Amino acid sequence: MSVRALLVILLAQGGVACSGVVDARGGDGGSQAKGPAAPAAPPEVPDVRETAAPIAHGIVTTTSVNVAPRPASESLLGMLRWGARFEVYERSGPSGGCRDPWLRIGHEEWLCSTGVTAREGREPQPGFIPPQPRLESDLPYRYMRVTADELPVYRRPPRVGEEPSTVQERVLKKGYVLTIDKFVNIYQRELYRTPYYKFVPRDGTHVVTGPAFRGVEVRSMSELPLGWITDPTAKAYEAPSMDAPNEPIERHTRAKILEKKRGRGEQWYQLDLGAGRPPVWIGSLQLAYLDRVPRPRGVGARDRWVHVSLRNQTVAMYEGDRMIFATLGSSGDDEHPTPAGLYRIESKRISATMDNEDNLAGPYLIQDVPWVMYFHASYALHGAFWHDRFGLRTSHGCINLAPNDARRMFGWIRPELIAGWHAIFSRPGRSGSVVEISE
Numbered sequence: 001m002s003v004r005a006l007l008v009i010l011l012a013q014g015g016v017a018c019s020g021v022v023d024a025r026g027g028d029g030g031s032q033a034k035g036p037a038a039p040a041a042p043p044e045v046p047d048v049r050e051t052a053a054p055i056a057h058g059i060v061t062t063t064s065v066n067v068a069p070r071p072a073s074e075s076l077l078g079m080l081r082w083g084a085r086f087e088v089y090e091r092s093g094p095s096g097g098c099r100d101p102w103l104r105i106g107h108e109e110w111l112c113s114t115g116v117t118a119r120e121g122r123e124p125q126p127g128f129i130p131p132q133p134r135l136e137s138d139l140p141y142r143y144m145r146v147t148a149d150e151l152p153v154y155r156r157p158p159r160v161g162e163e164p165s166t167v168q169e170r171v172l173k174k175g176y177v178l179t180i181d182k183f184v185n186i187y188q189r190e191l192y193r194t195p196y197y198k199f200v201p202r203d204g205t206h207v208v209t210g211p212a213f214r215g216v217e218v219r220s221m222s223e224l225p226l227g228w229i230t231d232p233t234a235k236a237y238e239a240p241s242m243d244a245p246n247e248p249i250e251r252h253t254r255a256k257i258l259e260k261k262r263g264r265g266e267q268w269y270q271l272d273l274g275a276g277r278p279p280v281w282i283g284s285l286q287l288a289y290l291d292r293v294p295r296p297r298g299v300g301a302r303d304r305w306v307h308v309s310l311r312n313q314t315v316a317m318y319e320g321d322r323m324i325f326a327t328l329g330s331s332g333d334d335e336h337p338t339p340a341g342l343y344r345i346e347s348k349r350i351s352a353t354m355d356n357e358d359n360l361a362g363p364y365l366i367q368d369v370p371w372v373m374y375f376h377a378s379y380a381l382h383g384a385f386w387h388d389r390f391g392l393r394t395s396h397g398c399i400n401l402a403p404n405d406a407r408r409m410f411g412w413i414r415p416e417l418i419a420g421w422h423a424i425f426s427r428p429g430r431s432g433s434v435v436e437i438s439e
Contacts (some may be wrong), residue, residue, distance in 0.1 A: 140370050144205040160273055237282070252390070348372065354370060
């Protein structure tokens with residue numbers, strides 16, 4: 001099965017699990033294009049949106065609907081999710097696997113009308129519209145973690161005197177993370193309603209908020225190289241020696257690197273902590289080092305691309321040779337290594353459910369993982385709100401980013417998401433940015 005075919009299936013199902021690097025510390029440098037050429041970008045064509053007046057207005061009324069370049073096409077351009085609104089410019093009869101008419105919602109963008117409501121005149125107003133993603137927020141949805149050993153999911157709130165098991169659909173395990181819509185107090189029960197119109201008890205859950213860590217805008221190359229403390233037991237020394245006076249330094253402290261020096265077989269970095277504080281020395285194993293790297297061959301002088309260092313657990317955004325943003329990431333652990341290589345973004349989606357409930361090492365389920373950018377099969381850059389171990393190998397193979405950093409990248413990286421869509425594939429005219437992952 002091709003990578004594209006696999007992604008078509010995964011997008012349609014709505015659930016994707018990362019497939020899961022070596023950890024040493026060192027430096028990068030350079031400025032000119034180098035190495036093997038990046039995968040060729042398809043020729044760009046104008047992204048022409050329909051300018052005629054719409055003939056109808058529509059809204060998605062099922063979990064999701066796929067967008068195709070023409071009726072009955074097996075190709076996938078993107079996806080709209082429950083509650084998304086759109087305008088209709090043309091209708092075509094049933095064909096392919098669609099038993100209802102096809103609707104054109106833009107330039108060469110069609111969807112099957114099964115699972116949508118469309119009508120002329122006023123916009124349709126269904127009885128239930130799930131919460132739409134908050135694109136201006138670090139987290140597009142609200143989340144809760146299961147803290148009870150087991151938590152039931154109800155298809156509707158159990159009534160007073162009713163046996164809850166009669167409306168129970170499944171049981172969630174401890175540690176699972178769900179998206180929530182709102183709190184409801186009904187039939188003498190405190191429940192959360194989910195965006196899929198299911199209900200779970202409030203008791204036995206904990207509302208999740210994202211980590212405070214975030215990367216930094218790089219406004220001048222004079223700010224490089226820089227580093228972050230990644231060892232929670234790290235100490236700052238007055239000299240490059242374990243015998244020198246020292247004091248603890250907080251994890252995720254960021255500083256400009258002034259000098260490198262070897263001492264007693266170990267690499268040391270001198271850091272400028274700013275705020276009038278004297279420079280300190282840090283051992284290389286306690287710090288993630290980041291410097292500019294040459295752009296890959298095939299990447300233009302103004303192209304947007306991303307570099308990920310598995311060695312240093314750093315992630316940088318570039319426009320041509322200029323680094324514009326830098327942060328820490330978390331790649332796959334020893335059992336789920338992230339594959340090094342040169343890739344292009346294949347698809348983006350505001351969120352995706354990632355799960356493996358049969359995982360022998362520990363089942364997991366996280367609904368609506370935010371700001372997902374697939375670059376190779378099920379491997380992606382995405383936000384991670386359930387940990388703050390950025391700078392350490394932690395994931396099941398994807399590159400975890402702090403939610404703020406992932407949202408920053410998601411809005412910048414190509415292809416650009418069409419307003420109202422939940423997911424988009426790269427294609428001719430909407431090619432994906434290059435992602436270089438180096439050891």
